[in-house]
Amino acid sequence: MTALDTLLQGGIRRAATQAPYLDIVALGKQFGTFVALKDVSLRVREGEFISFLGPSGCGKTTLLRAIAGLDPATTGVIRQAGRDITGLPPAARDFGIVFQSYALFPNFSVADNIAYGLRGPAWPAKRVAARVAELLDLVGLAEHSKRYPAQLSGGQQQRVALARALAPEPGLLLLDEPLSALDAIVRLHLRQEIRALQRRLGVTTIMVTHDQEEAMGVSDRILVMSRGHVQQVGTPEEVYRTPATAFVASFVGRSSAFDAVVQAAPGTISTHGITLPAEAAQGMLYGTAIRAFVRPEDVRLGPAAEGMPGALPMLVTHLEYLGPTCRIALERGAFRLEADAAPDLVRAVGALPGAEVLSAIPPDRIMVFPGDE
Numbered sequence: 001m002t003a004l005d006t007l008l009q010g011g012i013r014r015a016a017t018q019a020p021y022l023d024i025v026a027l028g029k030q031f032g033t034f035v036a037l038k039d040v041s042l043r044v045r046e047g048e049f050i051s052f053l054g055p056s057g058c059g060k061t062t063l064l065r066a067i068a069g070l071d072p073a074t075t076g077v078i079r080q081a082g083r084d085i086t087g088l089p090p091a092a093r094d095f096g097i098v099f100q101s102y103a104l105f106p107n108f109s110v111a112d113n114i115a116y117g118l119r120g121p122a123w124p125a126k127r128v129a130a131r132v133a134e135l136l137d138l139v140g141l142a143e144h145s146k147r148y149p150a151q152l153s154g155g156q157q158q159r160v161a162l163a164r165a166l167a168p169e170p171g172l173l174l175l176d177e178p179l180s181a182l183d184a185i186v187r188l189h190l191r192q193e194i195r196a197l198q199r200r201l202g203v204t205t206i207m208v209t210h211d212q213e214e215a216m217g218v219s220d221r222i223l224v225m226s227r228g229h230v231q232q233v234g235t236p237e238e239v240y241r242t243p244a245t246a247f248v249a250s251f252v253g254r255s256s257a258f259d260a261v262v263q264a265a266p267g268t269i270s271t272h273g274i275t276l277p278a279e280a281a282q283g284m285l286y287g288t289a290i291r292a293f294v295r296p297e298d299v300r301l302g303p304a305a306e307g308m309p310g311a312l313p314m315l316v317t318h319l320e321y322l323g324p325t326c327r328i329a330l331e332r333g334a335f336r337l338e339a340d341a342a343p344d345l346v347r348a349v350g351a352l353p354g355a356e357v358l359s360a361i362p363p364d365r366i367m368v369f370p371g372d373e
């Protein structure tokens with residue numbers, strides 16, 4: 001073993017044994033008979049940025065509110081920094097929170113809004129003033145400290161809300177759809193700012209969002225939820241490339257989905273009379289009904305498809321020019337695929353509506369899941 005190996009192994013051992021900063025164990029939440037969260041477990045490392053992603057009503061906000069103590073869980077345990085906080089009221093917990101609707105005090109100036117939580121003996125006036133000045137700088141609003149919320153744009157108001165949440169130096173920053181009310185450009189800009197700020201401060205952060213691009217763009221890991229269940233927890237690349245369930249494959253990123261059946265030859269599936277090699281089907285029982293997914297950027301066209309197993313001519317039925325790529329709808333009988341290709345390639349292979357192009361899917365790029373999932 002080299003010195004580097006020893007060092008790496010030591011690091012891995014330390015990471016594996018390090019207690020999580022936030023430890024959520026078998027959390028459940030019921031509203032009457034309605035089960036909003038079921039058996040949710042998650043370990044968040046110190047300094048990590050985690051997003052809760054899922055469709056409307058899946059339980060993301062309920063989970064965030066349980067962590068904050070705003071709506072305590074029915075069952076399960078939550079530990080923060082080794083302390084069992086499950087039964088603690090919000091005021092006894094250590095977090096800052098930002099909501100979608102800025103929730104600023106309209107009759108307080110920007111500076112007073114930020115100072116709002118800085119009370120008690122630990123915060124003499126001088127320290128408050130210094131902390132407010134520091135945060136105004138941090139969120140780029142030093143010149144606006146005397147303004148009132150109504151005199152600020154939506155993005156600026158959300159920066160004030162962020163500064164207010166961070167002011168008491170909480171161990172945990174909770175963001176509940178913080179960007180949803182903003183327009184697309186401000187939204188993109190602010191999400192990058194939030195991430196940069198979070199990295200700089202090293203504050204453990206959880207963000208609720210239903211926008212997958214947002215979650216992919218800023219998170220260390222994403223927790224994907226559906227109907228109160230955790231579907232997968234993984235890095236953006238893991239949830240995109242190796243989704244754990246059919247739900248994750250269809251919810252995260254674009255894909256063409258089709259029903260298929262596992263064939264007798266190992267690693268092959270068939271759909272609408274077409275046989276395709278699919279590595280993921282290897283080891284699955286002959287005759288198993290599956291749901292398959294293919295990402296549009298994985299479809300090979302023209303010369304790139306030549307000689308690939310399963311390559312077949314497909315009819316171009318529709319073409320959308322999107323700037324850097326074109327989105328192409330392909331069809332062969334009832335089998336339909338969506339493909340993304342650079343405009344140059346589209347021109348080179350003549351993939352125009354009405355034309356046929358040779359198309360293929362690399363066998364390792366077909367994601368398959370048992371049909372009843």
Ligand SMILES: Nc1ncnc2c1ncn2[C@@H]1O[C@H](COP(=O)(O)OP(=O)(O)OP(=O)(O)O)[C@@H](O)[C@H]1O
Pocket residue numbers: 031034036054055056057058059060061062063210
């Ligand atoms: N106080 C409540 N009483 C009854 N049901 C509730 C309550 N709060 C939430 N629910 C239900 O729990 C489920 C999860 O709600 P939650 O707000 O966590 O969803 P979400 O994933 O955050 O959705 P959205 O993105 O729309 O905010 C929903 O079906 C919702 O109707």
